[in-house]
Amino acid sequence: MSAAQAKPRPVRRSFGFNKIFLILAIIYLLVPLVATLFFGLAGSGGIDFSTFQQIIGDPNFRQTLILSLELAFSTTILAIVLVTPTAYWVHLRVPKARPLMDFLTLMPFAVPAIIMSLGLVELYGTNDTLTSVLSFGLVPVLSYDPFNIIDTPQLLVCAYVILSLPFVYRPIDNSLRAINTTTLTEAAYSLGSGWWRTFLTVVLPNIWPGIISAALLTFSTVMGEFTLASLFGIFTFPIYLDEIGQENAREAASLAILSFIFTLICVLAIIFLVRRSAGRIRDDSELEIVATK
Amino acid sequence: MKLQGAKGPASKVDVVRGAELEARPRRLRGTPWVYHLKGWLGLVPFLLFCLLFELLPAVIIIQGSFTDSITGAITLNNYQRMLSQAQNLHAFQTSIYLSLSSALVGAVFGFLAAYGVYRLRTGWLRNFLVGFSSITANFAGVPLAFAFIATLGANGFMTVAIHNWFHVNLYDIGFNLYTLGGLVLVYTYFQLPLMILVMIPALNGLRPEWREAATNLGASGFTYWRRVALPILMPSLIAATMLLFANSFGAYATAYALAQGAINIVPILISFVVAGNIQIDTGLGNALAVGMIVVLLAAVSLHTVLVRRASVWGGRP
Numbered sequence: 001m002s003a004a005q006a007k008p009r010p011v012r013r014s015f016g017f018n019k020i021f022l023i024l025a026i027i028y029l030l031v032p033l034v035a036t037l038f039f040g041l042a043g044s045g046g047i048d049f050s051t052f053q054q055i056i057g058d059p060n061f062r063q064t065l066i067l068s069l070e071l072a073f074s075t076t077i078l079a080i081v082l083v084t085p086t087a088y089w090v091h092l093r094v095p096k097a098r099p100l101m102d103f104l105t106l107m108p109f110a111v112p113a114i115i116m117s118l119g120l121v122e123l124y125g126t127n128d129t130l131t132s133v134l135s136f137g138l139v140p141v142l143s144y145d146p147f148n149i150i151d152t153p154q155l156l157v158c159a160y161v162i163l164s165l166p167f168v169y170r171p172i173d174n175s176l177r178a179i180n181t182t183t184l185t186e187a188a189y190s191l192g193s194g195w196w197r198t199f200l201t202v203v204l205p206n207i208w209p210g211i212i213s214a215a216l217l218t219f220s221t222v223m224g225e226f227t228l229a230s231l232f233g234i235f236t237f238p239i240y241l242d243e244i245g246q247e248n249a250r251e252a253a254s255l256a257i258l259s260f261i262f263t264l265i266c267v268l269a270i271i272f273l274v275r276r277s278a279g280r281i282r283d284d285s286e287l288e289i290v291a292t293k
Numbered sequence: 294m295k296l297q298g299a300k301g302p303a304s305k306v307d308v309v310r311g312a313e314l315e316a317r318p319r320r321l322r323g324t325p326w327v328y329h330l331k332g333w334l335g336l337v338p339f340l341l342f343c344l345l346f347e348l349l350p351a352v353i354i355i356q357g358s359f360t361d362s363i364t365g366a367i368t369l370n371n372y373q374r375m376l377s378q379a380q381n382l383h384a385f386q387t388s389i390y391l392s393l394s395s396a397l398v399g400a401v402f403g404f405l406a407a408y409g410v411y412r413l414r415t416g417w418l419r420n421f422l423v424g425f426s427s428i429t430a431n432f433a434g435v436p437l438a439f440a441f442i443a444t445l446g447a448n449g450f451m452t453v454a455i456h457n458w459f460h461v462n463l464y465d466i467g468f469n470l471y472t473l474g475g476l477v478l479v480y481t482y483f484q485l486p487l488m489i490l491v492m493i494p495a496l497n498g499l500r501p502e503w504r505e506a507a508t509n510l511g512a513s514g515f516t517y518w519r520r521v522a523l524p525i526l527m528p529s530l531i532a533a534t535m536l537l538f539a540n541s542f543g544a545y546a547t548a549y550a551l552a553q554g555a556i557n558i559v560p561i562l563i564s565f566v567v568a569g570n571i572q573i574d575t576g577l578g579n580a581l582a583v584g585m586i587v588v589l590l591a592a593v594s595l596h597t598v599l600v601r602r603a604s605v606w607g608g609r610p
Contacts, residue, residue, distance in 0.1 A: 022409025025402055025485055026422075029429050032440045032482065035450035039443035042450075086339040093332035104343045110589045111351060112543025114560040115582045118567050119350025122357060122575065130356060131349050138345060158346045165347075226435050226546035227560075231567045238435045242550050245439045253443035259436035260428075267428045271420075 033260060040253035051254045060240055068237035071153060072222040075160040076215045079168045082161065084211060087169060088203055091176045092185055105169035108162055113227040120159060121231065124150040151232045159228050164218040175210030176203075213270050220266035224259060351586075358579035371580035380557065381581065388542060388558040389588070391473060395480035396537035402481075403488025404530065410489060411496040423493065426486035433483040438550035441479045445470045471552050479547060484537045491536060495529035535596040539589055559585050 040051060055061050090097050108116070123131060124143045132140050142149050149155040181203060188198040204211075226238040241259070245252035361368045375381045413419045432440075444451050445463070449470075452463050469475055499522055507517040545560035554561050559581055566578030 018405060018409040018412055021402060021405035022413075022422075025406035025409075025489070026425075028402075029425070029482070029486065031451065032444040035444035035454075036440040039450040082339055082342060086336060089332075089335040093335060094329075097333070097336060104340075104347065106593075107347060107351075109539065110593045111347075111586060112545070112560065112589070114543065114545045114563050115354065115585060116347075116350055118563055118578060118582055119354045120346070121567050122579075123350050123353045128353060128356070131353050134352065135345060135349055138341075139349065142345075158342070162343070162347045220431060224434050224436065226550070227564075230546075230549075231564060238546070241439070242435050245435070245442070245550060246553070249439070249442060249446065249448070252439040256436040256439040256443065260432055260440070263431050264428050267424065267431060271424050271427075 033257075036253045036260075037257055040250060040257055042250075051250050055251055055254060060235075064235055064237040064240040067153075067235065068223050071157060071160065071236065072219045074157045075164065075222045076218045078157060079161045079164050079218050080211060080215055083165070083168045083214075084172055084204070084207075085199060087172045087176055088181070088199055091173070091181050101169065101173075105165040108164075109166050113159075113163060113225070114231075116159060116162065117228045117231040120155065121150070124148075124155065151234070153234060156228060156232055156234055160218075160222050160225065163225070163228070164214075164221055167217045167221075168214040171210040171213045172207060175207035179203075179206045209273070212273055216266045216270050220263055223262060354579045354582050354586075357575060358583045360576060360579075362574045362576035368576075371576040374577055375580040375584060381562065381577075384557045384559045384562050384581075385584065385588075387473065387556070388560070388585075391476055391480065391558060392538045392542040395477045395484050395541050396534050398477065398481050399484025399488050399537050400530065400534040403485045404492050404533075406485065407489040407492035407496060410493060423490065426489040428486075430483050430486040430490060433544075434546035435550040437479060437482060438547050441470060441475075441482070441551070445475070445478075471555065473556060476548055476551060476556060479551060480541045480544065484541060487540060488533055488537060491533045492529070495526055495533075499525065532596050535592045539592045539596070542589055542592070543585070 041049070087101070090101055123139060127140075127143075141147055149158075184202055184206065185198055188202045193202070224238055225236075226242065229236040230239055230242070241252065241255045244255060358371050359367055359369070361370060410419055410422050413422070441449075443449055445468075446452065447464060447470075456462050470478070503521055503525075504517055507521050512520065543560060545564065548556055548558055549561060549564070554564075563578055563581050563585075566575060566581075
């Protein structure tokens with residue numbers, strides 16, 4: 001403020017200049033949302049909710065939504081259960097593995113979902129000596145009955161876990177760094193607590209914000225993931241949305257708004273549940289980059 | 294060594310003292326080999342999972358790109374075909390053009406908007422805008438495509454509204470949502486807020502003292518930006534642009550839902566392979582995928598290098 005008083009003109013001008021771009025950006029971001037809402041609600045003259053009624057009455061809507069919710073829940077649980085103890089273990093016992101973990105958890109950023117699906121279809125759909133040997137014989141087991149996982153929801157869940165690694169590992173790892181994990185663990189050990197007990201009763205409650213943030217981001221990603229589901233031929237909610245969109249633009253607009261509201265709820269939950277309790281805003285903001293486009 | 298004292302048969306006192314002695318070396322450096330092995334064993338479930346669903350798919354793609362899909366012989370034929378067929382080269386060109394232009398548009402306007410957010414004095418408004426940005430940055434894929442069709446499609450809300458207000462049909466004056474230009478407009482929707490999210494921490498690293506010092510030394514606002522602020526921000530700006538590039542380069546769902554495969558970009562070509570399209574065989578699909586990974590790895594490694602430089606340069610507290 002004192003700068004503005006001492007040298008009013010240049011500061012105020014640059015302030016207004018930047019405000020213009022901010023306002024333009026907000027308009028650009030708001031217009032499609034508002035227009036879609038109106039487009040979805042506009043019936044034959046005036047606002048009506050018949051499109052929503054139509055959608056809710058559609059059995060495919062319920063079926064795909066339930067399947068997507070199931071996939072999202074299983075992915076979230078599997079990702080958290082797999083990553084959290086591992087991140088803690090790395091932090092405590094094998095700090096040397098950290099570059100490896102960084103590599104493995106950042107790789108999904110460099111390998112888009114479309115390439116992953118191609119690789120998975122080839123890996124579990126064809127016979128290949130090199131990969132059979134490299135996987136210790138697990139790939140052939142998973143490629144044939146009774147454990148054939150090609151094009152099943154199970155494979156989809158596993159792929160989603162990989163896809164969500166970047167934003168599951170990072171918040172959890174950051175939380176582990178922030179709470180001085182080693183000291184806490186040594187304190188718990190010295191009081192006679194074992195590894196699992198320390199993990200569950202001491203470390204876990206302390207990194208809860210990171211876990212919730214990771215879980216919500218995973219959940220929201222899976223609910224919107226289209227690429228893998230479409231290439232595996234599994235009829236999830238985004239596929240249903242795409243199908244509807246080819247026939248009925250108005251229903252598609254209403255469904256798009258529903259998806260937006262869903263994203264809104266997830267992000268708001270992160271902001272209010274996690275940020276408030278973590279008490280810091282700046283460091284987390286870049287973590288909210290969800291991979292599937 | 295010390296440990297051996299604790300192992301032999303000994304009196305109760307010796308055992309207790311031995312346990313005391315043992316406790317420290319076991320945790321810190323005693324029997325390091327076994328300790329480290331046990332440490333790595335704890336990682337096995339995670340590593341196995343990554344191997345099965347992350348690494349081996351990549352391995353089989355790379356291997357497949359050097360293999361003839363019919364005879365199984367080792368060959369460079371796939372790459373040769375990828376680089377000699379106009380359709381593939383054109384797809385790469387379109388993909389890079391699309392990602393680069395949406396990244397640049399998103400970066401420039403996102404940076405300016407982020408600066409606007411950074412200069413806001415009202416805390417709640419700032420938090421609100423950051424929250425809004427993270428919501429819109431995550432609003433992508435199929436719903437985003439349909440939101441834009443509902444807005445700017447041939448019968449979209451804004452198309453009709455503009456026609457009613459200004460008596461101009463956007464589609465008559467050369468606008469078309471279902472083309473590459475339209476796709477850039479749609480991609481910018483998730484790029485711009487992402488840029489805002491990434492740039493706000495970088496802008497927060499600019500200390501007011503630097504501006505005061507520059508002003509004291511007689512610098513104008515323009516000189517401050519040219520000589521002080523932009524050089525400090527430049528690495529993060531470039532890194533953020535690379536991030537946006539990578540973000541849109543692999544995007545498939547948005548483009549697919551918007552144009553149903555009519556726009557020739559690499560992810561859509563690859564999807565033809567998985568879907569069993571006869572025009573493209575597996576070998577070529579693998580080569581295309583490797584080509585994509587190469588482009589992306591170049592972007593990501595540049596990003597990593599620049600971020601590292603930025604943290605050295607900025608000297609944040």
